[in-house]
Amino acid sequence: MSFNILLVDDSAVMREIIKKTLRLSGIPLGELLEGANGKEGLELLNNNWVDLVIADINMPVMDGEEMLDAMKKDENLKDIPVLVVSTEGSESRIERLKAKGVRFLRKPFSPEKLRDEIYDLLGVNYHEQRADDF
Amino acid sequence: MSKEQMISKVSDIVTDTFEKLAFLFLVPLDQICVEEEESISVRVLFEGPHKGSMTLKVPILKAQEIAQNMLGIDDATEESVVEDALKECINILCGNVLPELFGKREIFKIGRPFRIDLEEGVDNSERGFKVSFESEDGYCLTVSLLLGSSLEEASKEGEAGSND
Numbered sequence: 001m002s003f004n005i006l007l008v009d010d011s012a013v014m015r016e017i018i019k020k021t022l023r024l025s026g027i028p029l030g031e032l033l034e035g036a037n038g039k040e041g042l043e044l045l046n047n048n049w050v051d052l053v054i055a056d057i058n059m060p061v062m063d064g065e066e067m068l069d070a071m072k073k074d075e076n077l078k079d080i081p082v083l084v085v086s087t088e089g090s091e092s093r094i095e096r097l098k099a100k101g102v103r104f105l106r107k108p109f110s111p112e113k114l115r116d117e118i119y120d121l122l123g124v125n126y127h128e129q130r131a132d133d134f
Numbered sequence: 135m136s137k138e139q140m141i142s143k144v145s146d147i148v149t150d151t152f153e154k155l156a157f158l159f160l161v162p163l164d165q166i167c168v169e170e171e172e173s174i175s176v177r178v179l180f181e182g183p184h185k186g187s188m189t190l191k192v193p194i195l196k197a198q199e200i201a202q203n204m205l206g207i208d209d210a211t212e213e214s215v216v217e218d219a220l221k222e223c224i225n226i227l228c229g230n231v232l233p234e235l236f237g238k239r240e241i242f243k244i245g246r247p248f249r250i251d252l253e254e255g256v257d258n259s260e261r262g263f264k265v266s267f268e269s270e271d272g273y274c275l276t277v278s279l280l281l282g283s284s285l286e287e288a289s290k291e292g293e294a295g296s297n298d
Contacts, residue, residue: 013218020206087229090241107226108154
């Protein structure tokens with residue numbers, strides 16, 4: 001089983017870092033889609049099958065929180081798991097995001113930490129997943 | 135929080151960030167190193183309970199290695215790629231430093247990072263400090279923080295406003 005993942009971040013460098021970290025994490029990857037803001041992310045979500053969204057918060061045009069709110073209003077998108085990766089340090093803002101049902105991972109993060117968060121979010125047992133890989 | 139404590143926290147964040155982000159192992163130095171090599175500097179401005187800036191200065195050869203490690207590519211010598219990688223570094227550093235120094239309940243707005251050609255003097259004054267780090271192969275990186283108000287004043291307000 002592999003996962004199609006949508007990366008939404010206005011920094012092309014950060015998208016590359018996340019892609020590299022995903023590859024190092026050992027997560028079986030399907031298609032990796034990329035958007036530079038929430039608007040692009042929604043367009044990609046409407047045209048592709050996505051298992052997980054990894055998004056930044058602070059972005060131009062449409063930020064991550066606005067994208068999340070739009071997803072929650074859409075019957076086809078509301079149940080897609082979202083992992084927010086950000087430098088956001090304010091606990092109040094992080095708590096507000098978590099209340100909307102997303103996971104939060106602070107940059108920087110190790111491949112293992114990213115893998116654990118994603119598997120936990122997707123309800124995947126790491127050891128079972130490894131057994132499936134062999 | 136004393137200035138020494140602030141420097142210690144910033145040092146911890148810088149070493150941890152570069153280790154995770156670029157597999158780069160840094161050791162904080164007691165003194166600010168005088169870098170003879172050509173360097174690249176990036177800065178980010180922030181505002182909120184306190185205004186200020188954070189700056190990162192890295193020798194170009196080391197910056198190229200950082201970009202290569204961050205992006206997982208063998209040859210990252212293109213200047214714009216190296217610059218973007220360092221901008222991401224200072225963005226992450228600033229995002230982690232501010233809540234540690236001024237409280238996790240405070241909301242800061244961090245601007246878009248930009249390159250600076252000439253580093254303005256950020257002495258170890260009452261409004262800021264510099265910390266230098268040495269890599270395993272002897273390169274020197276410097277991080278500086280400069281506030282609009284005195285560190286002591288900002289630190290006291292941060293402690294008062296923090297619920298940690």
